[in-house]
Amino acid sequence: xxxxxxxxxxxxxxxxxxxxxxxxxxxxxxxxxxxxxxxxxxxxxxxxxxxxxxxxxxxxxxxxxxxxxxxxxxxxxxxxxxxxxxxxxxxxxxxxxxxxxxxxxxxxxxxxxxxxxxxxxxxxxxxxxxxxxxxxxxxxxxxxxxxxxxxxxxxxxxxxxxxxxxxxxxxxxxxxxxxxxxxxxxxxxxxxxxxxxxxxxxxxxxxxxxxxxxxxxxxxxxxxxxxxxxxxxxxxxxxxxxxxxxxxxxxxxxxxxxxxxxxxxxxxxxxxxxxxxxxxxxx
Amino acid sequence: xxxxxxxxxxxxxxxxxxxxxxxxxxxxxxxxxxxxxxxxxxxxxxxxxxxxxxxxxxxxxxxxxxxxxxxxxxxxxxxxxxxxxxxxxxxxxxxxxxxxxxxxxxxxxxxxxxxxxxxxxxxxxxxxxxxxxxxxxxxxxxxxxxxxxxxxxxxxxxxxxxxxxxxxxxxxxxxxxxxxxxxxxxxxxxxxxxxxxxxxxxxxxxxxxxxxxxxxxxxxxxxxxxxxxxxxxxxxxxxxxxxxxxxxxxxxxxxxxxxxxxxxxxxxxxxxxxxxxxxxxxxxxxxxxxxxxxxxxxxxxxxxxxxxxxxxxxxx
Numbered sequence: 158x159x160x161x162x163x164x165x166x167x168x169x170x171x172x173x174x175x176x177x178x179x180x181x182x183x184x185x186x187x188x189x190x191x192x193x194x195x196x197x198x199x200x201x202x203x204x205x206x207x208x209x210x211x212x213x214x215x216x217x218x219x220x221x222x223x224x225x226x227x228x229x230x231x232x233x234x235x236x237x238x239x240x241x242x243x244x245x246x247x248x249x250x251x252x253x254x255x256x257x258x259x260x261x262x263x264x265x266x267x268x269x270x271x272x273x274x275x276x277x278x279x280x281x282x283x284x285x286x287x288x289x290x291x292x293x294x295x296x297x298x299x300x301x302x303x304x305x306x307x308x309x310x311x312x313x314x315x316x317x318x319x320x321x322x323x324x325x326x327x328x329x330x331x332x333x334x335x336x337x338x339x340x341x342x343x344x345x346x347x348x349x350x351x352x353x354x355x356x357x358x359x360x361x362x363x364x365x366x367x368x369x370x371x372x373x374x375x376x377x378x379x380x381x382x383x384x385x386x387x388x389x390x391x392x393x394x395x396x397x398x399x400x401x402x403x404x405x406x407x408x409x410x411x412x413x414x415x416x417x418x419x420x421x422x423x424x425x426x427x428x429x430x431x432x433x434x435x436x437x438x439x440x
Numbered sequence: 441x442x443x444x445x446x447x448x449x450x451x452x453x454x455x456x457x458x459x460x461x462x463x464x465x466x467x468x469x470x471x472x473x474x475x476x477x478x479x480x481x482x483x484x485x486x487x488x489x490x491x492x493x494x495x496x497x498x499x500x501x502x503x504x505x506x507x508x509x510x511x512x513x514x515x516x517x518x519x520x521x522x523x524x525x526x527x528x529x530x531x532x533x534x535x536x537x538x539x540x541x542x543x544x545x546x547x548x549x550x551x552x553x554x555x556x557x558x559x560x561x562x563x564x565x566x567x568x569x570x571x572x573x574x575x576x577x578x579x580x581x582x583x584x585x586x587x588x589x590x591x592x593x594x595x596x597x598x599x600x601x602x603x604x605x606x607x608x609x610x611x612x613x614x615x616x617x618x619x620x621x622x623x624x625x626x627x628x629x630x631x632x633x634x635x636x637x638x639x640x641x642x643x644x645x646x647x648x649x650x651x652x653x654x655x656x657x658x659x660x661x662x663x664x665x666x667x668x669x670x671x672x673x674x675x676x677x678x679x680x681x682x683x684x685x686x687x688x689x690x691x692x693x694x695x696x697x698x699x700x701x702x703x704x705x706x707x708x709x710x711x712x713x714x715x716x717x718x719x720x721x722x723x724x725x726x727x728x729x730x731x732x733x734x735x736x737x738x739x740x741x742x743x744x745x746x747x748x749x750x751x752x753x754x755x756x
Contacts, residue, residue: 280455281462286737288696293470293730296718369585376587377700381715396589400704403593406601414590421585429581 179430185423189416192236193243200233205388213399213407223408225399231409234395235416241391242417245302246375249309250368256310257317258360262348264318265325266334276322279315287312287374295383305384309371316370320363324356365428369421376417392417448749456742460735467730468509512727522724531728535710539732542702542709546694548625549632554687557637561644561683566671568649576641583638588700592631599627628701635697636690643686651679681751688744695737 192199202208207228214224222231260279264272294308328334329352337351378384379393390398395413402410515522521531564576583591599606606626651657652675660674661667702712714729 277455277458278462281459282466284459284738284741285463285466285734286692286695288699289730289733289737292699292715292718293467293726296721296726297470373585373587377589377696380587380589380700381703383718393587393589396593400593403596404601406597410593411597414586414593418582418586418590422582425581425585 176430178426182423182427185419189239189243189420193239196236196240200236202230202233204233204237213402213409216408222412225409226401231412235412238390238392238395241385245306246368246371248306249371252310253313254317254364257314258321261318261321262325262352265322265329266344266347279318283315288377291378300383300386313367321360325352328352328355362428365424369424372421449746452745456738460738463734467727521728524725525722531724535728538710538713545628545709548629553633553637557640558644561641562648565645565648580638580641583634588635588697589704591634592704595631628705628707631701632697636693639693640686640690644683647679647682651675681747684747685744688740692737692740695733
């Protein structure tokens with residue numbers, strides 16, 4: 158059965174390999190990842206240097222993306238901003254999905270009061286609007302990178318938990334789970350070797366969606382001035398500090414917005430264009 | 441309605457109540473963790489330690505947190521929201537007018553976005569796979585994928601910068617005529633409508649498509665009913681539950697959207713009040729605002745769940 162399934166998925170992967178949208182989306186994501194890693198080596202100017210006599214300078218040969226509200230090079234600032242936006246979001250989504258999925262699988266496999274209590278509690282957490290939660294917590298303990306990562310992760314754990322638990326509950330009713338239980342396997346073995354391999358693909362797709370949510374929330378918080386603090390600036394903070402350029406459509410306020418959009422739309426499109434097999438809940 | 445549905449609804453309401461308590465607790469503790477000692481902030485730099493200690497005593501800041509929480513909760517039940525630290529006014533008075541402003545914004549957005557989104561969602565589902573359907577889908581994915589502030593910036597760029605139809609900022613004080621009113625609400629409402637509608641269109645479309653793929657919808661088509669009749673007479677009544685559910689869920693996105701929109705357009709609503717309160721560390725004000733937001737959010741998602749329960753024919 159496993160072999161048949163593997164063959165089928167390989168066929169569908171090959172069948173979809175010409176999907177242009179998916180390929181373009183993954184190229185954009187790859188580009189931003191590379192930029193996030195190598196930004197310090199490729200930026201033309203230091204992000205703090207004032208290189209333009211004018212503020213909100215237009216796009217031109219010397220400064221490809223113009224200058225910001227202090228006359229700093231916008232290209233360098235956007236490239237470095239990728240580092241913070243992608244880095245913080247990735248770290249947060251890793252923590253959120255890892256904890257959420259592990260808790261969800263354990264809850265589904267063990268059941269009983271552990272499952273009930275955890276589900277109730279996380280449902281309650283889910284009833285706090287995410288932006289409000291971020292606002293209150295970040296205001297309470299200040300806004301540093303670790304605090305941001307943890308806050309974003311905590312906000313999205315309930316969602317990841319709910320998703321993984323729903324999948325794992327289905328797996329839990331399978332015969333091979335009963336067999337494994339009768340063999341006397343531990344919970345760790347059950348979730349690691351029996352449940353996880355069967356839900357990993359939809360979980361990965363969920364990982365991508367949650368990454369988008371986190372990028373959006375982080376940008377929103379930074380835009381409100383509660384995210385990354387100056388002199389550091391992620392894309393949301395770049396929009397905030399250059400919002401004064403909006404009335405004359407300065408590239409300084411448009412480009413960071415476009416950067417966010419290109420990343421989030423690409424991830425969404427990539428997930429939408431994944432082969433059905435990977436996306437489906439009951440893969 | 442049978443007792444089964446009633447039981448489920450009552451149970452759902454009970455869960456909402458417990459959730460509300462947990463949320464209030466969380467909000468209270470998060471705000472108690474705000475940096476800085478409130479008493480010394482209030483008295484300013486010239487305060488003597490004795491004065492600070494006295495004020496702490498008077499404000500019950502030395503009591504254990506759980507006691508303060510219960511006192512706060514008791515006050516809430518009496519309709520007493522506390523007194524703002526920043527300007528010594530009752531929080532209820534500060535919030536009152538602002539809440540009305542935000543409700544107005546939310547109401548206008550709802551009135552606009554619900555018919556718009558339902559029309560788009562249902563027609564897209566009917567013409568599934570057509571160019572129109574694809575355009576609607578791509579547009580709604582696009583709006584969902586970008587942050588709210590970007591939708592707002594694009595709206596400003598389009599309507600205020602290039603077309604010069606509307607002012608970029610809004611301020612309710614100057615409303616004297618209908619044109620004033622339009623100029624004030626247009627920008628925030630356009631932004632919010634985009635954000636809310638995108639969610640609603642997607643969910644409505646999915647709900648209708650699911651109903652259209654059922655055997656009875658196919659049966660209607662096979663017996664010779666027109667496509668319009670199949671959708672309106674056979675599919676839509678059954679998709680109504682999921683659609684209302686989608687509407688309520690999408691409206692809960694108003695809570696997040698309004699925070700960004702009020703800030704960017706300088707709209708004097710409760711979200712702006714809260715963001716300002718965070719800056720001035722005005723605890724009672726933050727608590728009350730956060731509570732109102734959570735309450736609104738909780739009401740909407742509970743309503744969505746209850747509609748889903750009631751519309752499930754298997755439970756009747």
